[in-house]
Amino acid sequence: MLTIDPHPLLEAAAFTTTFPAPLGEITTPESVRVLLTSGATAPLSADEAVRSAVRDLLRHGGYKPTGRGKPSSEYLVRAVGEGALGAINAAVDTCNAVSLHSGLPISVIDLDRATAPFRIGIAKPGEKYVFNASGQEIDLAGLLCLFDAEGPSANGVKDAQRTKTHAGTRRTLSVLWGTRALPGRAREASAWYRRLLEEAGATTEVVTE
Structure with missing residues (x-):
């Protein structure tokens, strides 16, 4: 289902999730909501070493992970603090909770809005996509991305609008953008992420770890 291009730093983990009902009919568990508040405790915690390693991962292909192009995990820290x-x-809430505490960017896409096969690799110059409902685009050149048959669909900064989850979503694919500089962290975060989803009634299946 998913192939990964050779990369000296990437240590990705990925899994699929099937929800018992459309997301619009499912309430985010209180246990997850609590994780999205300032000062919440969790099995994992991030520090400056994690932040630096993630930036190095995204920087490898030539992308500059700073400013508005910083890793999504850094955005979450700021958003929760504010x-x-x-x-x-x-x-998405469960994804955000695990990303916030692990320090790893995580992508989650609607499998029924994407088209197999899937591949992880570095985007070429000129590749871009719309990342929000307002039509704003992100230049993907040099950035590690998840691709489907139609092109790039997600990355550790901003996921594509065309494959984002919505009220009718029943199946998702999650990718944790881990790095070999933090060995085992993506696998550990993925296991916790899956437990949270399964506690909410979803079923998960590992794609790669």
């Missing part, structure tokens, strides 16, 4: 991170849906 009290600006609202609930979206059970899939």
